[in-house]
Amino acid sequence: MSDNTSYTTEEIARVLKISKLKVYDLIKKGELPSYRVGKQMRVDQSDLEAYKQNARSGMTSPTSPLAFAGANRTQVATHSGQFNSKATGNNLVITGQDMSLDILATYLERSQSTGRPLRSYAGSLDSLIAMYQGESDIVSTHLLDGDTGEYNLPYIRKILVGFSYVVVRLLTRSAGLYVQKGNPRGLLEWSHLQQEGLTMINRERGAGARVLLDEQLRLHGIPAASLSGYEQEENSHLAVAGKVARGEADVAIGTEKAAKIVDGIDFIPLIQECYDLVMLKKTEHEQWIATVIDILRSPAFQSELGSIHGYDLTETGTIIYET
Structure with a gap:
């Protein structure tokens, strides 16, 4: 699968078998790095796999506030198509x-x-x-x-x-x-x-x-x-x-x-x-x-x-x- 693959919050919810609200909670807590495309939040495949791996190893879970390395930012799409970093905790x-x-x-x-x-x-x-x-x-x-x-x-x-x-x-x-x-x-x-x-x-x-x-x-x-x-x-x-x-x-x-x-x-x-x-x-x-x-x-x-x-x-x- 392409490294450029990304998922919507609805797709993440289906993959992890959790509610869409829980997906937003993971984004908010910094456990799932995300970025905005228009009005839609998306999560890259690599970040989803990193979250799943950390969940398996006990570093994080769908109910844990612990974030994995590098997950303290959300990329936000600008009108120019570039991405800026912003803390997900905000x-x-x-x-x-x-x-x-x-x-x-x-x-x-x-x-x-x-x-x-x-x-x-x-x-x-x-x-x-x-x-x-x-x-x-x-x-x-x-x-x-x-x-x-x-x-x-x-x-x-x-x-x-x-x-x-x-x-x-x-x-x-x-x-x-x-x-x-x-x-x-x-x-x-x-x-x-x-x-x-x-x-x-x-x-x-x-x-x-x-x-x-x-x-x-x-x-x-x-x-x-x-x-x-x-x-x-x-x-x-x-x-x-x-x-x-x-x-x-x-x-x-x-x-x-x-x-x-x-x-x-x-x-x-x-x-x-x-x-x-x-x-x-x-x-x-x-x-x-x-x-x-x-x-x-x-x-x-x-x-x-x-x-x-x-x-x-x-x-x-x-x-x-x-x-």
């Missing part, structure tokens, strides 16, 4: 799925006052669990607690027990039902999901939209087993919206933004959800936490985010909770 892993996080990562990279941001894509619950396990520095979450009607904090408090953290509002947005054009089934509220013969397409476990659906089913006394298609899962708002548009399902749960992108569906807004950022408070995090909050409150960032349909930025940059 990288920030941002976990979540909304495009607002990609924009935030761009602003953080431009700021030059924080570590280089790496993006990891996971649902809200998985993102919080990744933070608990030390695999992410900034996570996003939009999780509804049906009993209180409160977003995010009930889950954050339960998962990040013993941690000190700050929760900052990124945005609010409408969530509800994707239905076929013209809404032929007349779906206008959560209770209508118990219609006989209704078919749906669901989000993956741990996604905020999945939690929203499960909470509404519980509150309205609708058994999940009664919904045809409940076990059929897709990993994004666009994917489930597309299924509805193609007539493969009558309904799905998602946000308004995707409904403006996918032709052939209507959107029924049912709730205004809070999309928040969680950052662990540590002495070494103080500088970049301040930078993140400054970015969120900046006119430039809000102007760019405001151009995306469906985002309400009234509270963007507001500290919602701080331990």
Whole structure:
């Protein structure tokens, strides 16, 4: 195999039989030297083989913070195609799925006052669990607690027990039902999901939209087993919206933004959800936490985010909770 062979984070995860988040953790800790090509992180074959050899010899492991010789740098591609070295220990892993996080990562990279941001894509619950396990520095979450009607904090408090953290509002947005054009089934509220013969397409476990659906089913006394298609899962708002548009399902749960992108569906807004950022408070995090909050409150960032349909930025940059 060519010495020029390199692997994406997804390919590394399959080879090592670990999660993609664990791959980012190895990169962050300096155990896997990596470099950026556009928005994608890559690892050379030689560095992967060196990591595997060191793992076999006990010098390092997927859960060990020890790094092998020469792994204290990340090569970062510049616009000229050359590569510069940067310490991997300064990288920030941002976990979540909304495009607002990609924009935030761009602003953080431009700021030059924080570590280089790496993006990891996971649902809200998985993102919080990744933070608990030390695999992410900034996570996003939009999780509804049906009993209180409160977003995010009930889950954050339960998962990040013993941690000190700050929760900052990124945005609010409408969530509800994707239905076929013209809404032929007349779906206008959560209770209508118990219609006989209704078919749906669901989000993956741990996604905020999945939690929203499960909470509404519980509150309205609708058994999940009664919904045809409940076990059929897709990993994004666009994917489930597309299924509805193609007539493969009558309904799905998602946000308004995707409904403006996918032709052939209507959107029924049912709730205004809070999309928040969680950052662990540590002495070494103080500088970049301040930078993140400054970015969120900046006119430039809000102007760019405001151009995306469906985002309400009234509270963007507001500290919602701080331990």
